[in-house]
Amino acid sequence: MKPELLFLSHRLPTPPHNGAALRTFNTIKVLSESYRVTALCFDRLDPVLRDMDLASRIDQLRPCAHVEVFPILQQESRLRFVRDHAQSVLTGEAYTLAAYESPAYAAAIRRARQDHDFALVHMDSLDLARFLPLLDGLPVACTHHNVESQLLRRRAGSEARLRGAYLRYQAEKLEQLERYWLPRVALNVAVSHDDAEYFRRLAPGARLHVMPNGVDIDYFRPLAGPQQDSVFVGGTNWFPNREGLEWFHAAVLPALRALGEQGTVTWVGRCTDADRRAFGGLDGVVLTGYVPDVRPYLHAAACFIAPLRVGGGTRLKILDAWASGKAVVSTTQGCEGLRTTDGANILIADEPAAFARAMQRVLEDTQLRDALGRAGRETVEQHYSWSGIGSELCRSYATIQLQTNSARSHIQHAP
Numbered sequence: 001m002k003p004e005l006l007f008l009s010h011r012l013p014t015p016p017h018n019g020a021a022l023r024t025f026n027t028i029k030v031l032s033e034s035y036r037v038t039a040l041c042f043d044r045l046d047p048v049l050r051d052m053d054l055a056s057r058i059d060q061l062r063p064c065a066h067v068e069v070f071p072i073l074q075q076e077s078r079l080r081f082v083r084d085h086a087q088s089v090l091t092g093e094a095y096t097l098a099a100y101e102s103p104a105y106a107a108a109i110r111r112a113r114q115d116h117d118f119a120l121v122h123m124d125s126l127d128l129a130r131f132l133p134l135l136d137g138l139p140v141a142c143t144h145h146n147v148e149s150q151l152l153r154r155r156a157g158s159e160a161r162l163r164g165a166y167l168r169y170q171a172e173k174l175e176q177l178e179r180y181w182l183p184r185v186a187l188n189v190a191v192s193h194d195d196a197e198y199f200r201r202l203a204p205g206a207r208l209h210v211m212p213n214g215v216d217i218d219y220f221r222p223l224a225g226p227q228q229d230s231v232f233v234g235g236t237n238w239f240p241n242r243e244g245l246e247w248f249h250a251a252v253l254p255a256l257r258a259l260g261e262q263g264t265v266t267w268v269g270r271c272t273d274a275d276r277r278a279f280g281g282l283d284g285v286v287l288t289g290y291v292p293d294v295r296p297y298l299h300a301a302a303c304f305i306a307p308l309r310v311g312g313g314t315r316l317k318i319l320d321a322w323a324s325g326k327a328v329v330s331t332t333q334g335c336e337g338l339r340t341t342d343g344a345n346i347l348i349a350d351e352p353a354a355f356a357r358a359m360q361r362v363l364e365d366t367q368l369r370d371a372l373g374r375a376g377r378e379t380v381e382q383h384y385s386w387s388g389i390g391s392e393l394c395r396s397y398a399t400i401q402l403q404t405n406s407a408r409s410h411i412q413h414a415p
Contacts, residue, residue, distance in 0.1 A: 004117060005036070005038070005121070008121065009124040009128075013061075015052070019315070027393070028061060031394065035397075040112065041069050042071070043070065044072060072102075096127045099127075118138055120138070120401060122143070125143060129181055139404045144189065144190050146195070149172070149178055152168075156168045187209055189393070191337065192338075194336060196210050213315070217323050221323065222325030222377060228263060228301070229265065229303070229363075230304070230359060230363070231268060232265070232317075233297070234317055236275050237271075240308050244307045245267060245275075249285065252352045253356075256360070259356055259357065264285075264286055266286045266297060270289065303329060303363055305355075315330075322345070323376075329347045329358045339379055345372060
């Protein structure tokens with residue numbers, strides 16, 4: 001019989017419609033091959049999902065796990081939202097500790113521990129650090145989707161003075177949380193070697209495993225057919241995507257038009273009507289809003305762009321594009337943490353004029369476009385398929401179990 005695993009998540013990852021949800025969803029799938037999974041998930045309010053029945057979303061995970069879902073209390077009360085930020089300032093603790101405060105969730109953890117003999121706990125974000133004391137005695141593996149303190153610090157540099165100061169304050173508090181907990185959990189799962197190295201410097205002695213973001217290489221495949229124009233995938237509700245859109249629209253697009261490229265640039269993902277008015281229209285930028293399947297947009301495009309200048313982790317959007325055989329143009333930040341070779345499986349440019357020229361090369365040179373697309377596909381087949389990534393993660397978790405069982409045995413047999 002499979003050992004049991006408790007999976008604690010800061011989101012219900014169904015449908016897997018964005019980067020974090022995709023990673024969480026696929027992590028549950030790969031762990032379910034080796035463990036009987038009990039998943040306790042918070043559910044973030046998302047306008048994209050408002051018409052989806054919660055029961056049907058839970059059903060998407062039932063083949064992999066027993067699932068219980070809990071609301072994030074601050075999402076149901078503006079007063080609670082304000083209280084959580086005030087509590088962070090008054091207590092000097094990271095805001096996330098207040099944001100995920102939930103007596104019902106804590107009770108569910110205690111109940112699950114009474115009803116099950118868990119071999120391991122997977123915590124899918126340090127956002128849930130307030131619940132770590134409830135897991136005493138169990139080995140905990142904590143995933144870090146980004147270096148959250150670094151992400152906030154980078155974002156602070158792009159904000160107005162007061163907001164930037166508050167974000168830097170929160171970055172410091174998150175860094176304190178990371179420095180405290182990383183050495184105390186059994187394993188930290190980073191999404192890139194860059195992130196893992198940052199964590200090693202921050203918390204020497206922390207045990208780390210790199211599980212890169214992956215892609216379903218059967219779901220995303222190259223497809224023959226007409227290809228033209230450029231595409232980006234990512235909702236404007238996430239700050240790095242929004243900042244990238246603003247930079248592209250203000251700096252890259254004029255340079256691209258000056259080169260004589262007049263094709264459409266399509267931005268696929270959640271956006272507001274105000275975004276469409278601000279960025280779409282006569283200059284050839286089209287914002288689609290949320291779509292349930294991005295593959296038709298990928299297949300139709302000649303060039304995939306990632307004009308991102310903040311953020312961290314690894315970009316699932318680039319993996320999806322590579323798996324689809326697309327030529328990718330990215331900033332250095334946009335492809336951070338991926339196995340990239342400029343000129344071989346990607347073109348990298350950080351200045352607006354250089355980014356525009358790279359796009360022009362891809363759009364006008366069919367041989368270059370095809371070569372980049374083939375190399376990108378080979379990269380994901382060799383390094384980023386979920387099945388291969390998941391096998392390595394399960395081996396790391398098995399090692400944690402063996403070490404924990406050995407330590408318990410030593411304790412039991414101590415004189």
